[in-house]
């Protein structure tokens with residue numbers, strides 16, 4: 001406040017200098033070295049930027065105001081390291097939290113709009129918990145277990161899916177037409193991936209072709225989460241129809257129940273390797289005795305073993321994490337994800353398309369690893385599952401017993417699409433008769 005008032009009375013040339021000085025102070029704060037494990041300073045730390053909706057009244061007037069939870073809303077360009085420094089927590093504590101995040105890797109992809117809430121112990125001023133709020137209905141709490149480690153707990157609110165039908169005609173590319181009709185970039189890519197085995201979106205789509213896409217928007221008890229899923233896609237190309245419908249197994253099938261994706265590989269390597277640690281959501285930590293889930297399966301293998309993508313997909317993350325080491329995340333058909341950790345070498349780039357069986361990396365022993373191994377994860381609908389036991393797309397058709405349920409869903413989606421298509425057709429007719437009047 002004082003700086004702003006001061007600026008008003010300064011000649012223009014000085015504004016720049018003062019701003020530079022302010023920037024330098026900011027930079028110094030971010031770069032200041034921190035003593036490991038130091039309790040939070042009792043002098044006021046820089047006020048957290050962003051909303052602070054938690055303004056608990058201090059019951060004891062003698063208590064320091066630092067005991068309130070503080071919320072920090074992430075902005076573009078933020079780094080965890082800088083946020084921790086600005087909040088007065090050491091890089092050492094950040095490392096302890098990152099260790100707890102190894103099975104989630106949630107702190108590795110923070111986006112503007114996510115927020116962090118810091119809870120400080122009133123007695124000794126140490127960080128006792130940090131919450132990460134990714135979107136309404138999903139938050140993760142990292143809680144201190146002892147003075148060397150944290151553990152995580154996920155909180156997922158019940159949610160439902162609200163349908164939206166997006167419909168349009170091809171003018172130019174599918175990408176441009178779908179974007180104009182209101183489909184997000186991410187969902188356009190997903191649609192192309194889902195129907196990718198049936199047609200080539202660059203070659204097979206012509207002006208005048210028609211598309212109907214049913215997008216599900218996730219609504220949690222706390223409001224829309226911003227997450228979407230494609231429930232149905234239909235492309236009318238001349239008198240040909242291509243369609244894809246999401247089944248309860250998270251895979252996509254055409255209207256006849258034929259799978260649209262090629263079979264997944266069960267194992268991400270050519271040879272089979274010994275499982276050194278199995279998938280286990282209730283694994284007990286050997287030291288703390290508390291539940292420390294293992295979200296993947298560990299295969300012991302020599303460093304440099306070629307790692308294969310278990311399905312067709314798009315590289316969504318290439319990271320280097322202090323505990324997970326070099327790692328890759330691949331998205332397959334929108335509903336499946338795979339992760340490969342502790343790699344020695346990554347052979348792909350972010351955003352790259354890969355095929356099932358394609359060599360994506362060489363195994364290693366990077367990050368916190370007790371020996372050369374690959375940690376492999378499979379996620380279905382954003383939840384980790386046991387890659388050894390899970391049902392994976394097998395490139396066949398829906399089982400006979402499940403067909404009635406599937407057919408019923410397809411019918412409902414087609415009715416929704418036809419409702420919109422009819423509306424659009426009437427609209428087009430009106431437009432055409434108007435233009436005829438003009439000629």
Ligand SMILES: [Zn+2]
Pocket residue numbers: 277294296297298375376
């Ligand atoms: Zn593992």
